[in-house]
Amino acid sequence: MxxxxxxxxxxxxFWRYVLGALAACFxxxxxxxxxxxxxxxEIANTISDFFFVVDSPRMIFIVFAGVLISRLVIEEYNDxxxxxxxxxxxxxxxxxxxxxxxxxxxxxxxxxxxxIIVAAVLYMLNNSLHFTDGGVTIHMIMEYFRNTxxxxxxxxxxxxxxxxxxxxxxSVRTTIITSIIIAVFSE
Numbered sequence: 001m002x003x004x005x006x007x008x009x010x011x012x013x014f015w016r017y018v019l020g021a022l023a024a025c026f027x028x029x030x031x032x033x034x035x036x037x038x039x040x041x042e043i044a045n046t047i048s049d050f051f052f053v054v055d056s057p058r059m060i061f062i063v064f065a066g067v068l069i070s071r072l073v074i075e076e077y078n079d080x081x082x083x084x085x086x087x088x089x090x091x092x093x094x095x096x097x098x099x100x101x102x103x104x105x106x107x108x109x110x111x112x113x114x115x116i117i118v119a120a121v122l123y124m125l126n127n128s129l130h131f132t133d134g135g136v137t138i139h140m141i142m143e144y145f146r147n148t149x150x151x152x153x154x155x156x157x158x159x160x161x162x163x164x165x166x167x168x169x170x171s172v173r174t175t176i177i178t179s180i181i182i183a184v185f186s187e
Contacts, residue, residue, distance in 0.1 A: 004090065004098035012071055017064070017106075024060050025114040029121040032056060057114035058155050059183040065107040065159030066179025070172040072099045073163060077170055100160065108156040115148065158182065 073096075076082040086092055119141050161182055166175030 001094060001098060001101075004094060005102055008072065008098055008102055014102075014106075017068065021061070021064060021110045021114075024064075025057065025110075025117045028057050028060060028114070029118045032118060033122060033125055057118055058111050058152070059186065061107055061111045061114065062155065062159045062183040062186065063176070063179050064110060065103055065156070066162045066176045068103045068106065069160070069163045069166060069179075070175045072102060074166045074170060074172050074175055077167070078172075100163075103160065104156045107159045108152055111152045111155060112145075112149070115145065115152075119145075155186070158186065 073082075076085070082095075085095055088095075123138075123141060159179065159182070162175045162178035165178040166172070168174075
């Protein structure tokens with residue numbers, strides 16, 4: 001199973017997606033900081049606002065999961081390369097499960113890492129610029145992350161819903177549009 005996952009990652013050139021996800025984390029952290037910092041004089045920002053901002057990156061990675069589903073599953077059905085893979089002496093279930101594990105694990109990993117990056121950036125900037133009323137401590141952030149692990153796992157599972165609609169139409173466009181709709185309504 002691990003060999004299949006490794007081969008799929010190499011076949012898709014997964015590092016391109018990793019670099020894109022990291023770039024999205026940093027761009028999002030900057031945009032969220034600007035949004036919170038620009039409104040600091042009009043609205044008193046509280047600690048709950050701080051953690052709401054830290055929750056925001058999951059929308060990006062639900063769409064990211066839709067792109068991975070399109071690339072790993074839907075395009076292979078469209079190009080008929082999946083039928084070649086099914087001729088290998090490997091169980092069809094193992095092939096599909098390896099693809100889905102790549103999607104779920106990478107979505108979970110990127111949602112969690114993006115929360116850490118956004119929280120770290122906002123915490124460091126809050127210490128110097130004081131845009132949040134009350135202090136945000138490391139202990140509060142650690143407790144928050146401990147509570148959100150199951151939440152991140154559930155969003156990794158929810159990110160597989162576009163696979164259902166994409167397989168009905170066998171369309172990359174449908175898969176990505178469904179993931180965008182899910183991302184918008186999940187917030």
